[in-house]
Amino acid sequence: MKWIEGGVCAAQGFKAAGMHVGVKTHNKDKKDVALIVSDVECSAAAVYTTNVVKAAPIHVDKEHLKNGKARAAIINSGNANACAPNGEENAEKMCAAVAAAVGCEASDVVVSSTGVIGQTINVKVIEDGVPALYKQLAHSAAGSDAAASAIMTTDTVKKEVAVETTIGGKTVKIGGMCKGSGMIHPNMGTMLCYLTTDCAISPDMIRAALLETVTVSFNRISVDGDTSTNDTCCVLANGMAGNAEITEKNDDYAAFVAALKEICTKLARAMASDGEGAKHLITCTVNGAKSEKSAETMAKSVIDSSLTKAAIFGADANWGRVLCAMGYSGEQFDPEKVDVHFTSAAGDIEVCHQGRGLAFDEDVAKKILTEHDVEINIFMAEGGGTCTCWGCDLTYDYVKINGDYRT
Amino acid sequence: MKWIEGGVCAAQGFKAAGMHVGVKTHNKDKKDVALIVSDVECSAAAVYTTNVVKAAPIHVDKEHLKNGKARAAIINSGNANACAPNGEENAEKMCAAVAAAVGCEASDVVVSSTGVIGQTINVKVIEDGVPALYKQLAHSAAGSDAAASAIMTTDTVKKEVAVETTIGGKTVKIGGMCKGSGMIHPNMGTMLCYLTTDCAISPDMIRAALLETVTVSFNRISVDGDTSTNDTCCVLANGMAGNAEITEKNDDYAAFVAALKEICTKLARAMASDGEGAKHLITCTVNGAKSEKSAETMAKSVIDSSLTKAAIFGADANWGRVLCAMGYSGEQFDPEKVDVHFTSAAGDIEVCHQGRGLAFDEDVAKKILTEHDVEINIFMAEGGGTCTCWGCDLTYDYVKINGDYRT
Numbered sequence: 080m081k082w083i084e085g086g087v088c089a090a091q092g093f094k095a096a097g098m099h100v101g102v103k104t105h106n107k108d109k110k111d112v113a114l115i116v117s118d119v120e121c122s123a124a125a126v127y128t129t130n131v132v133k134a135a136p137i138h139v140d141k142e143h144l145k146n147g148k149a150r151a152a153i154i155n156s157g158n159a160n161a162c163a164p165n166g167e168e169n170a171e172k173m174c175a176a177v178a179a180a181v182g183c184e185a186s187d188v189v190v191s192s193t194g195v196i197g198q199t200i201n202v203k204v205i206e207d208g209v210p211a212l213y214k215q216l217a218h219s220a221a222g223s224d225a226a227a228s229a230i231m232t233t234d235t236v237k238k239e240v241a242v243e244t245t246i247g248g249k250t251v252k253i254g255g256m257c258k259g260s261g262m263i264h265p266n267m268g269t270m271l272c273y274l275t276t277d278c279a280i281s282p283d284m285i286r287a288a289l290l291e292t293v294t295v296s297f298n299r300i301s302v303d304g305d306t307s308t309n310d311t312c313c314v315l316a317n318g319m320a321g322n323a324e325i326t327e328k329n330d331d332y333a334a335f336v337a338a339l340k341e342i343c344t345k346l347a348r349a350m351a352s353d354g355e356g357a358k359h360l361i362t363c364t365v366n367g368a369k370s371e372k373s374a375e376t377m378a379k380s381v382i383d384s385s386l387t388k389a390a391i392f393g394a395d396a397n398w399g400r401v402l403c404a405m406g407y408s409g410e411q412f413d414p415e416k417v418d419v420h421f422t423s424a425a426g427d428i429e430v431c432h433q434g435r436g437l438a439f440d441e442d443v444a445k446k447i448l449t450e451h452d453v454e455i456n457i458f459m460a461e462g463g464g465t466c467t468c469w470g471c472d473l474t475y476d477y478v479k480i481n482g483d484y485r486t
Numbered sequence: 487m488k489w490i491e492g493g494v495c496a497a498q499g500f501k502a503a504g505m506h507v508g509v510k511t512h513n514k515d516k517k518d519v520a521l522i523v524s525d526v527e528c529s530a531a532a533v534y535t536t537n538v539v540k541a542a543p544i545h546v547d548k549e550h551l552k553n554g555k556a557r558a559a560i561i562n563s564g565n566a567n568a569c570a571p572n573g574e575e576n577a578e579k580m581c582a583a584v585a586a587a588v589g590c591e592a593s594d595v596v597v598s599s600t601g602v603i604g605q606t607i608n609v610k611v612i613e614d615g616v617p618a619l620y621k622q623l624a625h626s627a628a629g630s631d632a633a634a635s636a637i638m639t640t641d642t643v644k645k646e647v648a649v650e651t652t653i654g655g656k657t658v659k660i661g662g663m664c665k666g667s668g669m670i671h672p673n674m675g676t677m678l679c680y681l682t683t684d685c686a687i688s689p690d691m692i693r694a695a696l697l698e699t700v701t702v703s704f705n706r707i708s709v710d711g712d713t714s715t716n717d718t719c720c721v722l723a724n725g726m727a728g729n730a731e732i733t734e735k736n737d738d739y740a741a742f743v744a745a746l747k748e749i750c751t752k753l754a755r756a757m758a759s760d761g762e763g764a765k766h767l768i769t770c771t772v773n774g775a776k777s778e779k780s781a782e783t784m785a786k787s788v789i790d791s792s793l794t795k796a797a798i799f800g801a802d803a804n805w806g807r808v809l810c811a812m813g814y815s816g817e818q819f820d821p822e823k824v825d826v827h828f829t830s831a832a833g834d835i836e837v838c839h840q841g842r843g844l845a846f847d848e849d850v851a852k853k854i855l856t857e858h859d860v861e862i863n864i865f866m867a868e869g870g871g872t873c874t875c876w877g878c879d880l881t882y883d884y885v886k887i888n889g890d891y892r893t
Contacts (some may be wrong), residue, residue: 132813132821132841162809162821162841196806308810385792386888393889399603402569403715405759406539414539414569434569435541436604475882481793482800 080338085131086223086239088279089254091319095222096215098231102157102194102201109157111227114153114206114212115273116181121315123149124286125189126293128310132409134159135166136190137311139174143186146259147282149315150187150455153209154230156258158200159193159269161308169202176206176395180213190272191311193232193258225394228254230238230271233480234258244338246331247322251278253338256348261309269307270350274342278335279318280325285327288336289314296343299468300351301383310348314339351469352452356476359391360452364467365405367459373410373464380408381455382470384463391453392472396444398430401455423450487743493630493646496661497684498726499525502629504620506516507615509564509601509608516564518637519612520832521619522680524724529640530556531719532596533700541566541716542573543597546581550593552807556687556722557594559680560584560616561637563665565607566676567599568715575746576609577700583613587620598678598718601641626660634663637678645756649743653738655730658685664753666717676714677704677757681749685742686725687732694735695743696721700866703750704784706875707758708790713812721746722765725790745864759858763883767796767859771874774866780817787815787875798839798860803828803851805837807863823867830857 080316086097086160102111125144127137143149153173160166174188180440181188194201194241216222227239241254295310318324325331352360363381368374381387384404390397398419406414419431425447447453490578494502502522532551534544550556560580567573581595588595619719623629648661666677686697725731732738759767769786775781788794792812797804805826813821826838830882832854837846853875854860 084568111794130810130813131815131818132809159806162806162843164842185777196660196804197838308806308813383883389885389888392885395889397603399566399569399715402539403537403603406537406715408538409616429605431569435571436569465688472886477792478799478880478882478885480797481796482802482879 080242080341083241083243083252085220085241085254085476087115087254087256087273087275088218088220088223088225089241092277092317094216094218095213095226095273096217097225098208098212098215101204102155110225111155111157112208112212112375113154113226113229114151114216115178115226116216117315117317118185119317119319120150121317122280122282123189123313123315124282125311125313125320126289128307130164130308132308134161134192134309136170136192137309138167139170139312140189142405143174143189143298147286149185149189151177151181151182151188152315154191154271154273155205156193156230156232158192158194159196159309160200161196163197163199165199169200170204170290172471173205176209177208180209189313191268193230193271195307195310204206223254223256230256230258232258233355236353237347240342240345242338242342243335246278246334249320249322251320252276253278253320253342255342255346257350261441263446271344272297272309272312274314275320276314276316277320278316278325279320280335284316284325284332285316288332288339291336293341296340296347301348301379301468315398323473324418339422343419347363348469351471354471355480356474357471357472359472361391361455361457361470362452362467363470363471364465365457365459366465367461368464369462371466371481372464374464375468377405378412378466378468379407380404382468385473388470388473391448392474394445394448396430396441396448401457402431402434409434412459414462418458420456422454422456423447425454426449437443487649487748487875490648490650490659492627492648492661492681493634493681494522494661494663495625495627495630497659497682499624499684499724500631500682501625503619503621503624504632505615505619505783508611509562517632518562518564519615519619520561520636521558521584521623522633522682523623524596524677524722526724527555527557527594528722528724529554529687529689529692530596530720530722531689531696532718535714537716541568541599541714543567543599544578544716544718546577547596547718548726551583554693555594556596556883557590558584558588558734559720559722560842561598561678562612563600563639564639565599565601565605566603566609566716568603570604570606572606576607579609580612583616583863586712587616589861596720597694598880600637600676600678600716603715603875608731613888614873621688630661630663637663637665639665640762641760643760645753647749647752649749652739653685653741656727656729658727658729660685660749662753664757666757677717678754679704681721683721684721684725684727685723685732686727686729687723687742691732691739692723694719695739695746697731697881699746699750703747703754707754708877709873729884754878758878762775762879763888764878765881766876766879768862768879769799769859769874770862770866770877771872772866773872774868775871776872777871779871781871782875783817784812784815785875788813789875792880795877795880799881801852802849803837803855806863809838809841809872819866819868825865826856828851829863829865830859832857852865
């Protein structure tokens, strides 16, 4: 398996484009609609937000993906099409516009939106823009780049990756792009992720692979504990790699899932690292918990703790907050069997041993915590459960960005 | 029932004091130990943090209050005596020092600590300070004031209240003081609350009254979602009002609980309003939910949402975040039956009707949200459940305070 260029256009038969059509009214330089089209029909699956309040495109996608097939995807930024009048009708119009250009059924198109909640989406500018967008489609790194740029909201960096691996003797490529920085939480905060692959795999198996992957990647990150109305992670697999179609959980399936997990973990880390206003990527690993689930619950509690996040922003080795966040996670454990380390490229320091504070060099700790990538490594003696989750620090800029997002 | 002066010294037979003994080393002007003593033995009860990691004083208090009796309370700020060596031994030493001065058993003394986690408490300065502290005890507003000041950490205002009511034909007084601003969360964030009353009430009934009251007051506030290791709410009832002792849930019990709820709700609101860095008190009421419990879960989710909190800081009428926070609360409901209003002394505005955004005057909304006390009023059509919770906004100062708390 190796990292390659090309993002969502890395796999054979996928073209992408992105442009400004006018959903974002304030800044004409900002792209606001992305399009991905496969040369042939794909096995397709998606997972969505667990929020009771779901944006209109999610209801539409659930219908369109019932047969496990899709050909294209359209995604806009600037408006979430959630809690807004005529939401589903407008989401369907976006699909119909793409279908007309591609020459497929509207039900072969998936759709996502991200942006402000509660305002009617200007679907007219999208419909009018689709023909031009379609003309710009390219099977190239530039095509992926344009699409990945067009789905950004408060993201500061574009997020796209691709890998190449061998499955059933054939070279298979998987690419992905995502957006999301605020409202990211386990079980999907406003994040959109689109994955494309030329692997031949059945609708059932691509769905299973996606669920398995999301559980250990996107569902293990958190920026602010909020879970949005729009989160969607969608995968399109067009089979053009020519491998024997994966129709059961065999070795080929395992190889595919392994590659998908690599892609999604990298995208998840990129999202956490680009959390709104974030200055640090925080990686928290709990070792030796009763179970993986228990380790996950505690690691999530730590990366969700506003106090821990603010401490990391201040490069303050306040491990008491780490232990405290584990303590209110709902998991039962013996605090007197917990060790806590802070680790980064600048070194490693044990700050808490068996639940008690250690005398440590504050300057060394400060140096470790000043690095961009900071690890909180927790060792317990409850069992064999281990889990890693990712988050970011809480900064002045987070408050600034979210104190006035709409205007 | 009427509000009166005197705080924890309002009730007959209670004396209090507060002074600097040296737990806080940075600032000698800041009081760091408080003492409350009753002239006679009290029925006593306490509730504690649900955090698995519990500070040493909590373990000691659980022992000391097994018989439902106490005579005095000592509370220090500046060090939490949590996750620190010899924690219980040091907490017992604090009780013993008070017992020696008062002339009672150490087991008749309750103890609380608040401050930094993981550092050994300087119990020597407390033991040395107790005789002087004891001498300063006064049955006066000044005594309560000194005690309430001594338990403050990052609090910006002292919090003490008292009420007078009639029970069984006698005048009964209840007073209270509390501290807490960061780490406040439903089920008690670092908050300490001490309540005193001259009501005659049995240990069983004072315990029942406390549980009932905490559930609808302190457990309905949140500052940052973190739950601390030290939270304690303790009540001492010395019976000096001379009413017939309350030994069952009769009318006298109901009258006592009503007064206790008034006190505790006022203290809870004061804590939310004084959340670290807070510029706004947010009161969220959910009406028409399936049940009171369901209303509470949704209201808490709204006041815990970092995005909603940041929006209120920015006076941004971003009601989509309110609906979104309800949606991920875990409660099931029909979003198309939800109305959202923002209300304050400056007016009331409906911003969402039946799950859809309304066109509203942004200037009017801004004016409403610029007030210190802001209400988010939610109306659903699921049933008769109603609940009010309190929180505060998320500000630059919260990040500043918590980015460097230890140093």
